Amino acid sequence: MITTCAPAQYERLKSLGADHCFDYHLSQTGDQIRRLTENRLRFAWDTIANENSARMCADALSTDPGARYGTTNPMKSPRADVESTAVVMYTMMGEAFKYGTTNYPACRDDFEFAKRFMTLTESLLDLVRAIWAPNELVSLMSI
Ligand SMILES: NC(=O)c1ccc[n+]([C@@H]2O[C@H](COP(=O)([O-])OP(=O)(O)OC[C@H]3O[C@@H](n4cnc5c(N)ncnc54)[C@H](OP(=O)(O)O)[C@@H]3O)[C@@H](O)[C@H]2O)c1
Numbered sequence: 001m002i003t004t005c006a007p008a009q010y011e012r013l014k015s016l017g018a019d020h021c022f023d024y025h026l027s028q029t030g031d032q033i034r035r036l037t038e039n040r041l042r043f044a045w046d047t048i049a050n051e052n053s054a055r056m057c058a059d060a061l062s063t064d065p066g067a068r069y070g071t072t073n074p075m076k077s078p079r080a081d082v083e084s085t086a087v088v089m090y091t092m093m094g095e096a097f098k099y100g101t102t103n104y105p106a107c108r109d110d111f112e113f114a115k116r117f118m119t120l121t122e123s124l125l126d127l128v129r130a131i132w133a134p135n136e137l138v139s140l141m142s143i
Pocket residue numbers: 004005006024047048049050052053056071072073087088089090143
């Protein structure tokens with residue numbers, strides 16, 4: 001697992017499971033991640049969701065077919081060959097809300113899915129911790 005953060009956070013993120021940390025302030029970070037992963041990184045999850053973080057993910061993701069970019073704002077990867085997905089988490093609450101200028105109605109399906117997903121995720125994380133070597137490179141980046 002590869003993550004970007006400020007250098008002051010490296011040790012904390014490694015204690016939480018990151019194998020590699022990169023400084024998001026540096027413009028070459030995306031390129032460095034692509035070199036580290038030998039152009040094999042297929043998934044990027046961007047929780048910052050601005051122009052810079054989207055560019056960093058685009059620079060890091062593999063140029064082979066099948067790279068995917070997920071983010072928390074309604075935006076797309078600057079790379080046309082990368083599939084983009086945006087997720088608004090609040091629909092998991094099952095209640096109507098306003099985010100930015102958009103009104104979202106209550107969504108029962110998302111609420112039910114969130115309950116199943118949380119349970120599934122906890123089991124999967126336990127499994128991942130049990131079977132993966134600490135320094136094994138996983139094609140997942142959280143920015
Ligand atoms: N989809 C949803 O449901 C949802 C919900 C909430 C928020 N959002 C969106 O999520 C984004 C982040 O919101 P937030 O409230 O978490 O922001 P925030 O409170 O402003 O947190 C951003 C922090 O992340 C660090 N950072 C900035 N760029 C980074 C990068 N490229 N890599 C790693 N760390 C970086 C900085 O920490 P340091 O100061 O330590 O460097 C910064 O203070 C926003 O675009 C917001 O609109 C979406």
